Amino acid sequence: MNKNGKQVINQVYNDASNDLLPGLYMHWPYCVSKCPYCDFNSHVRQVFDERQYVEAICSELEYLATLQGDRDCSKPLLGSIFFGGGTPSLMQPETVGALLDYVRSRFSLVPDVEITLEANPSSVEAARFQALGGAGINRVSLGVQALHDKDLQVLGRAHGVNEALAAVALAQQSFARSSFDLIYGRHGQQLAQWRDELKRGIDLSNGHLSLYQLTIEEGTQYKNLFDRGELNLPSNDRSVRFFEETRNICEAAGLDAYEISNYAAAGEQSRHNLVYWRYGTYMGVGPGAHGRIERGGHKVATAAIRSPKRWMAQVKELGHGIETMDKLLQSEMADEMLLMGLRLTKGVDLAHLQALCGRSIKPQKINELVSAGLCEMSEKEDFFRVSDRGICVLNQIVAQLSGALDPV
Numbered sequence: 001m002n003k004n005g006k007q008v009i010n011q012v013y014n015d016a017s018n019d020l021l022p023g024l025y026m027h028w029p030y031c032v033s034k035c036p037y038c039d040f041n042s043h044v045r046q047v048f049d050e051r052q053y054v055e056a057i058c059s060e061l062e063y064l065a066t067l068q069g070d071r072d073c074s075k076p077l078l079g080s081i082f083f084g085g086g087t088p089s090l091m092q093p094e095t096v097g098a099l100l101d102y103v104r105s106r107f108s109l110v111p112d113v114e115i116t117l118e119a120n121p122s123s124v125e126a127a128r129f130q131a132l133g134g135a136g137i138n139r140v141s142l143g144v145q146a147l148h149d150k151d152l153q154v155l156g157r158a159h160g161v162n163e164a165l166a167a168v169a170l171a172q173q174s175f176a177r178s179s180f181d182l183i184y185g186r187h188g189q190q191l192a193q194w195r196d197e198l199k200r201g202i203d204l205s206n207g208h209l210s211l212y213q214l215t216i217e218e219g220t221q222y223k224n225l226f227d228r229g230e231l232n233l234p235s236n237d238r239s240v241r242f243f244e245e246t247r248n249i250c251e252a253a254g255l256d257a258y259e260i261s262n263y264a265a266a267g268e269q270s271r272h273n274l275v276y277w278r279y280g281t282y283m284g285v286g287p288g289a290h291g292r293i294e295r296g297g298h299k300v301a302t303a304a305i306r307s308p309k310r311w312m313a314q315v316k317e318l319g320h321g322i323e324t325m326d327k328l329l330q331s332e333m334a335d336e337m338l339l340m341g342l343r344l345t346k347g348v349d350l351a352h353l354q355a356l357c358g359r360s361i362k363p364q365k366i367n368e369l370v371s372a373g374l375c376e377m378s379e380k381e382d383f384f385r386v387s388d389r390g391i392c393v394l395n396q397i398v399a400q401l402s403g404a405l406d407p408v
Contacts (some may be wrong), residue, residue: 030085042086059315060286092128093132115136121143129173141179154187181209239392303322330357347385369397
């Protein structure tokens with residue numbers, strides 16, 4: 001990193017450089033209530049010792065950092081930090097500040113480091129926005145999910161539309177960058193209703209929207225309702241129409257689809273999430289957090305214990321709550337890179353796939369998928385991407401590619 005740090009980091013993220021700066025993910029596992037569609041590692045709990053949580057997170061982070069190098073060496077560099085959950089906006093701003101103080105003491109942060117916190121748009125949490133900004137948060141991602149009160153109730157959200165609108169406005173005043181989520185393809189939702197709602201969302205947005213089509217996940221209340229025939233969701237054909245309309249409306253408004261579910265104006269992409277999608281390295285700390293770190297010249301997958309209680313107990317005993325730590329084979333890395341990278345509109349950098357994973361996609365498989373209209377090659381044939389048509393069958397494409405990789 002030279003003195004012109006900002007220019008360098010923007011090149012790293014906007015030009016899809018292979019030399020991605022590492023990220024850090026910190027997981028806060030608690031929520032006020034469990035949404036019926038959610039399969040994240042979140043738990044309903046009203047009271048929690050936040051000082052104990054800070055000590056445990058710092059202990060686990062120190063363990064992971066030490067694994068990757070000598071404690072006495074110069075501080076490792078971070079390009080992004082992400083507080084996810086759960087509902088991390090339930091943390092006191094002092095807790096967030098304490099965690100960031102430790103991170104700064106242990107790592108070097110690039111001049112324009114992105115520090116994101118996920119938040120619910122309740123009035124209680126929004127009241128903390130200014131203090132969270134003072135603690136170091138410079139980007140917030142709000143879980144608005146819908147702009148109709150009835151639909152918010154069906155989704156199990158604790159806020160109403162007016163509360164959400166106030167939170168969006170306050171977030172834009174309190175943080176340099178902000179985004180919010182909407183879910184479409186909801187129970188009984190008509191395409192015309194979604195068009196109107198999306199256009200309203202775009203008008204309210206500040207350069208970034210995350211737009212997720214409702215999916216039914218195992219172990220959720222929605223899965224039980226769906227199995228009983230109590231959810232009226234779009235057919236496969238109508239789901240494709242929802243997706244196509246979403247992309248067309250956003251791009252017409254200047255929000256380009258840089259990933260399947262994420263739309264941004266120029267320069268507003270989520271840097272931290274791009275680390276995942278471009279298969280960079282990141283540490284994951286907290287209950288259930290996953291990471292991909294470098295150790296001894298190899299990429300290692302880490303996963304922490306999901307249960308907050310068990311995670312905390314192991315941290316007290318061993319100094320960390322890591323449950324598994326697996327050195328990845330090149331074939332496993334290639335599968336992961338395709339799974340993540342094909343979510344990006346730009347696709348997978350084939351030279352990066354070869355350099356990092358020692359694998360190339362069989363030319364006959366590329367030709368087959370391109371001929372079927374499911375995939376495309378870039379003009380210079382250096383990136384391989386899924387077409388708009390192929391996005392709707394992405395998982396099937398990735399499964400085919402997994403069996404069509406040759407060692408270089």
